[in-house]
Amino acid sequence: MFAEPETAAPAMTAVLTAVLTEGPLSRVGLARRLGLSQAAVTKAARPLIDLGYLQELAPTERTGPGAGRPASPLSIRADREFFLGVKITADELIGVVCDLSAQVRASAHRPLTHRDVEHVLTELTHLTNSLLDEGGYRARTRRLGLAISGDVDRGTGLVRYSPFLHWHDVALRELAEAATGLTVVVENDVKALTTAEHWFGEGVGAESFALVTVGTGIGCGLVVNGRLVSGSHGVAGEIGHIGVDVNGPACHCGGRGCVEAIAGADAIVERARRLSGHSELTFDGAVALARAGDQRVGAVFTQAGDAIGCAIAAVANLVGPARIVVSGEGLAAYDLFETPIRTGFERQAFGAAAACPLSIRPLPFEQWARGAATVGIQAFVAA
Amino acid sequence: MFAEPETAAPAMTAVLTAVLTEGPLSRVGLARRLGLSQAAVTKAARPLIDLGYLQELAPTERTGPGAGRPASPLSIRADREFFLGVKITADELIGVVCDLSAQVRASAHRPLTHRDVEHVLTELTHLTNSLLDEGGYRARTRRLGLAISGDVDRGTGLVRYSPFLHWHDVALRELAEAATGLTVVVENDVKALTTAEHWFGEGVGAESFALVTVGTGIGCGLVVNGRLVSGSHGVAGEIGHIGVDVNGPACHCGGRGCVEAIAGADAIVERARRLSGHSELTFDGAVALARAGDQRVGAVFTQAGDAIGCAIAAVANLVGPARIVVSGEGLAAYDLFETPIRTGFERQAFGAAAACPLSIRPLPFEQWARGAATVGIQAFVAA
DNA sequence: ATCAATACTTGACGAAGGAAATTATTGAGC
DNA sequence: GCTCAATAATTTCCTTCGTCAAGTATTGAT
Numbered sequence: 001m002f003a004e005p006e007t008a009a010p011a012m013t014a015v016l017t018a019v020l021t022e023g024p025l026s027r028v029g030l031a032r033r034l035g036l037s038q039a040a041v042t043k044a045a046r047p048l049i050d051l052g053y054l055q056e057l058a059p060t061e062r063t064g065p066g067a068g069r070p071a072s073p074l075s076i077r078a079d080r081e082f083f084l085g086v087k088i089t090a091d092e093l094i095g096v097v098c099d100l101s102a103q104v105r106a107s108a109h110r111p112l113t114h115r116d117v118e119h120v121l122t123e124l125t126h127l128t129n130s131l132l133d134e135g136g137y138r139a140r141t142r143r144l145g146l147a148i149s150g151d152v153d154r155g156t157g158l159v160r161y162s163p164f165l166h167w168h169d170v171a172l173r174e175l176a177e178a179a180t181g182l183t184v185v186v187e188n189d190v191k192a193l194t195t196a197e198h199w200f201g202e203g204v205g206a207e208s209f210a211l212v213t214v215g216t217g218i219g220c221g222l223v224v225n226g227r228l229v230s231g232s233h234g235v236a237g238e239i240g241h242i243g244v245d246v247n248g249p250a251c252h253c254g255g256r257g258c259v260e261a262i263a264g265a266d267a268i269v270e271r272a273r274r275l276s277g278h279s280e281l282t283f284d285g286a287v288a289l290a291r292a293g294d295q296r297v298g299a300v301f302t303q304a305g306d307a308i309g310c311a312i313a314a315v316a317n318l319v320g321p322a323r324i325v326v327s328g329e330g331l332a333a334y335d336l337f338e339t340p341i342r343t344g345f346e347r348q349a350f351g352a353a354a355a356c357p358l359s360i361r362p363l364p365f366e367q368w369a370r371g372a373a374t375v376g377i378q379a380f381v382a383a
Numbered sequence: 384m385f386a387e388p389e390t391a392a393p394a395m396t397a398v399l400t401a402v403l404t405e406g407p408l409s410r411v412g413l414a415r416r417l418g419l420s421q422a423a424v425t426k427a428a429r430p431l432i433d434l435g436y437l438q439e440l441a442p443t444e445r446t447g448p449g450a451g452r453p454a455s456p457l458s459i460r461a462d463r464e465f466f467l468g469v470k471i472t473a474d475e476l477i478g479v480v481c482d483l484s485a486q487v488r489a490s491a492h493r494p495l496t497h498r499d500v501e502h503v504l505t506e507l508t509h510l511t512n513s514l515l516d517e518g519g520y521r522a523r524t525r526r527l528g529l530a531i532s533g534d535v536d537r538g539t540g541l542v543r544y545s546p547f548l549h550w551h552d553v554a555l556r557e558l559a560e561a562a563t564g565l566t567v568v569v570e571n572d573v574k575a576l577t578t579a580e581h582w583f584g585e586g587v588g589a590e591s592f593a594l595v596t597v598g599t600g601i602g603c604g605l606v607v608n609g610r611l612v613s614g615s616h617g618v619a620g621e622i623g624h625i626g627v628d629v630n631g632p633a634c635h636c637g638g639r640g641c642v643e644a645i646a647g648a649d650a651i652v653e654r655a656r657r658l659s660g661h662s663e664l665t666f667d668g669a670v671a672l673a674r675a676g677d678q679r680v681g682a683v684f685t686q687a688g689d690a691i692g693c694a695i696a697a698v699a700n701l702v703g704p705a706r707i708v709v710s711g712e713g714l715a716a717y718d719l720f721e722t723p724i725r726t727g728f729e730r731q732a733f734g735a736a737a738a739c740p741l742s743i744r745p746l747p748f749e750q751w752a753r754g755a756a757t758v759g760i761q762a763f764v765a766a
Numbered sequence: 767a768t769c770a771a772t773a774c775t776t777g778a779c780g781a782a783g784g785a786a787a788t789t790a791t792t793g794a795g796c
Numbered sequence: 797g798c799t800c801a802a803t804a805a806t807t808t809c810c811t812t813c814g815t816c817a818a819g820t821a822t823t824g825a826t
Contacts, residue, residue: 009782028804040783042806059791059804068803069791208615222701224607231703232591233735238700241733243693245640246628255696255731257628310626313638314697317621318605320614348638350624352616392813411773423814425775442773442822451772452822 008383011036011044016053016381019076020101021199024057026071045074052080053100076101081380082137084128084144084182085373087189087365090115090164094365095127097137098373102200106135107366115165121179128180143376144182146172147189147368149217151234154375157186160234185379190237191228192371193363194221197325198228199374202359206322210315212239213328214308214337216265224319240264244310259311263304271300287333301336308337309344316345316353323357331362391766394419394427399436399764402459403484404582407440409454428457435463436483459484464763465520467511467527467565468756470572470748473498473547478510479749480520481756485583489518490749498548504562511563526759527565529555530575530751532600534617537758540569543617568762573620574611575754576746577604580708581611582757585742589705593698595622596711597691597720599648607702623647627693642694646687654683670716684719691720692727699728699736706740714745 014034019025025033027041034041048054055077059070078099086095090112097106108131110123124146132138150162157173176184187195194203194211203209209223220239222229229236240260241253248257249267261267265283272286273279275296281289289297312324331337338360346354397417402408408416410424417424431437438460442453461482469478473495480489491514493506507529515521533545540556559567570578577586577594586592592606601623605612612619623643624636631640632650644650648666655669656662658679664672672680695707714720721743729737 011783026804027806037784038805039785039807043783061792067791067793068801069789069805071804206615208612220701224612224702225610227608229591229607229702231736232589232705233703233738235700235734235736236703238733238736241700241731242625242697243627243731244629246689246693247630253733255733258731306629310629314625315701317618317624318603318698318701319607319612320616320619322615348624348626348641350621350636350638351618353614353618353621355616394814409773420815421774422776422816426814429775444823450822450824451770452774454773 009044011040012048013382015041015044015074016048016076019054019074020377020381021204024073024075026060026073028071030074049074052077078103080140082141083373083376083380084131084141085192085369085371085376086124086127086144086146087192087368087372088120088124088146088148088165093120093123093127094369095131096366096369096373097131097135097141098370098377100377102196102370102374102377104366104370105137106131107369115167117167117170117175120165121175124176125179128182141182142380143373144176144180144184145192145372145374145376145379146176146184146186147192147372147375148172148186149189149219152186152188152191153234154185154187154191157184159186185375187372187375189368189371190219190221191230192375193327193368194223194371195228195378196367196371196374198223199378202323202325208319208321210312210319210321210324212308212312212315212324212326214263214326214331215328218260218263218308218311219328220315222315222319222321224321239311239315242311242314244307259307262307268300268304272297275300287336290333290336298336301333302340305337305340306344309341309346310348312341312358313345313348313350313353316356317348317350320353321356323359326358326360327363327367329362329365331360334360334362392427394423395431396765398424398427398457399431399459402437402457403760403764404587407456407458409443409456411454413457432457435460461486463523465524466756466759466763467514467524468575468752468754468759469507469510469527469529470575470751470755471503471507471529471531471548476503476506476510477748477752478514479752479756480514480518480524481753481760483760485579485753485757485760487749487753488520489514490752498550500550500553500558503548504558507559508562511565524565525763526756527559527563527567528575528755528757528759528762529559529567529569530572530755530758531555531569532572532602535569535571535574536617537568537570537574540567542569568758570755570758572751572754573602573604574613575758576710576751577606577754578611578761579750579754579757581606582761585706585708591702591704593695593702593704593707595691595695595698595707595709597646597709597714598711601643601646601691601694602711603698605698605702605704607704622694622698625694625697627690642690645690651683651687655680658683670719673716673719681719684716685723688720688723689727692724692729693731695724695741696728696731696733696736699739700731700733703736704739706742709741709743710746710750712745712748714743717743717745 031038031041054074057073057075059072078101081100083098094109096104110127151160159167159170159172172186173184197203197211211221213219218240220237241258243257245257249261251258251261269283273281290301414421414424437457440456440458442455461484464483466481477492479487493510534543542550542553542555555569556567580586580594590609594604596602603620603622624641626640628640632644634641634644652666656664673684
């Protein structure tokens with residue numbers, strides 16, 4: 001975790017993680033939360049303070065009978081280290097600088113003209129250099145997190161397959177480390193975003209948590225028993241190919257009535273074109289028509305939202321997450337989606353699962369890059 | 384864990400669990416598998432041998448260049464302790480005696496004439512007494528596991544709600560301990576069966592694993608990252624209410640096209656009656672008709688199996704288990720189900736998830752009781 | 767017999783965290 | 797201001813647990 005190449009005591013990692021994700025906490029509060037003795041927390045906290053990761057806040061005021069010594073909450077020193085996060089899409093790199101508490105300090109992006117690995121690495125290096133130099137972050141930057149869609153092995157930093165970039169078995173971590181000189185972590189983009197929400201967003205404190213992204217495709221990240229779900233065959237969170245209509249349209253995956261074949265951006269555009277008669281219609285055009293009150297195109301969005309809600313209910317029924325966040329670039333039109341998503345969810349969520357809170361909100365694209373940085377923070381803290 | 388009320392060293396639990404579930408292993412093999420030093424295994428194994436839980440097998444023969452000292456594999460002494468397991472259904476108690484390695488040593492059952500708690504406890508006491516006394520197991524029996532369908536809090540032994548028995552908030556553990564004099568563990572029946580398959584069946588060694596039961600209802604137990612999934616709201620594994628057909632039949636849960644509304648025993652009987660014209664048809668009668676070649680009734684089973692396969696694919700897509708076992712009393716007719724389940728699964732399983740091995744086989748009813756005993760074994764070993 | 771290879775054991779050591787006493791700091795009551 | 801109860805943080809001592817490194821055990825090959 002720390003400057004010196006020592007192994008951090010488990011309690012130190014636990015204390016740092018708890019303060020990082022759950023905000024300022026007194027030593028006694030930490031002890032309760034972590035199931036440790038007060039002594040253990042005191043011992044773990046001192047080196048963290050000495051190293052500049054934690055600081056003591058002003059003692060809190062107490063009330064009640066007898067009062068007692070006020071607590072000195074420990075809080076993170078967010079500017080102790082910085083982390084870069086870059087989301088790699090098919091046509092753009094989006095990069096951010098985050099502090100230890102995952103606050104975005106700077107951001108930038110660069111268009112991609114090709115999809116070959118060399119070009120991406122060149123642009124990546126330009127992006128990271130400009131981010132590091134402009135804010136003077138270079139000396140205190142500890143990790144570069146890369147988020148990319150597709151099948152990624154976080155442990156080895158290997159991109160097994162990335163459909164949008166047409167990459168197969170690219171050793172992205174090694175290549176990016178050589179190109180940028182930074183220590184790199186690579187993760188699937190949805191998992192990275194899920195991690196960010198779990199540590200710093202709405203999933204904080206939840207033992208289990210799900211994030212659903214709606215966009216070109218439909219994805220899902222899962223945290224169960226406090227741990228990210230990865231899947232034995234490298235497959236997990238493929239909510240987009242859950243079948244919600246046995247008589248529905250065929251999907252490119254070979255399935256029938258997949259959520260993505262009903263609610264994916266391409267599927268929506270195609271159906272909107274067919275129903276409206278505008279053969280040139282774009283996604284945004286379909287949104288505009290629906291907002292303008294076009295019944296047939298509106299129904300396309302309603303059905304799409306319902307299908308998504310159904311699939312989210314399947315997640316809730318199966319793993320029972322404490323809460324679910326629905327987001328993604330597709331939610332730019334979330335005014336059209338929100339109600340049908342909730343309708344579909346509430347219809348298919350069984351029993352207590354229907355009580356699972358659903359947050360439906362678009363996340364700015366920058367958040368994906370922040371997710372990448374968060375993976376770097378995790379890797380650093382857990383190291 | 385052991386006779387004396389001491390806390391067992393973590394390594395002792397790990398070693399005992401590994402030998403229990405993965406069969407005879409040498410100390411060196413255990414050290415590799417558990418990530419411990421050889422010394423730690425030696426130290427953990429000795430008291431386990433002294434206490435009679437483990438025994439050394441005859442040294443294995445070695446081959447290859449240089450040979451070396453032969454390993455002395457450690458194996459479980461299965462008859463060191465015994466465990467009772469009882470599955471509680473609406474009209475019957477099924478009980479078994481298992482040894483430490485979950486082999487069934489004896490079994491018995493008793494019909495239930497009422498569903499009230501007192502009657503069940505009386506019959507349970509008779510059942511456990513006869514099982515314990517007939518085989519002379521009483522002195523060496525450590526736990527009684529109870530498996531019951533519905534919402535159960537394993538930690539407190541509270542049955543929050545059991546639909547078949549119409550129980551609400553029954554403190555079953557306390558009551559059963561008072562009635563039988565045994566230490567009791569209570570678990571949901573599907574979770575108990577899942578646990579049994581995870582420790583002693585096809586799920587051994589799998590980091591993630593799913594079990595699907597087909598019967599009156601359709602249930603699912605999940606193991607992810609080596610741990611049973613419980614769900615934040617007490618809901619998990621409710622595969623039966625995943626919607627696979629937005630235009631399908633209404634389900635009693637309020638959903639539409641739920642798996643259970645298509646493939647539950649009641650739904651199948653009802654549709655078979657309607658399509659065949661036999662208004663008195665039973666489930667077994669429908670099976671007979673389908674086997675005899677009745678196209679319409681056969682189609683009911685085909686559609687039911689397809690829906691189940693679809694839902695299983697949803698599980699595979701979402702959590703990516705290493706393998707899936709499909710079982711349950713409904714699979715008495717598994718010759719009618721197997722092919723459509725596989726068809727539905729293969730169509731909707733995405734990418735590598737389609738490679739997830741599916742074991743479709745009926746499990747004898749006794750296995751549910753064995754599952755209950757397995758929960759007792761786990762509780763004992765982990766204590 | 768000697769050697770390399772592998773399995774297992776032993777004893778010294780150190781890391782990590784707990785228990786309980788101690789110190790620190792507050793408000794309330796006098 | 798002083799004392800007391802209450803709560804927070806620290807300190808000291810101790811136990812537990814597992815590693816390290818060295819040594820013992822047992823085999824086949826030469």
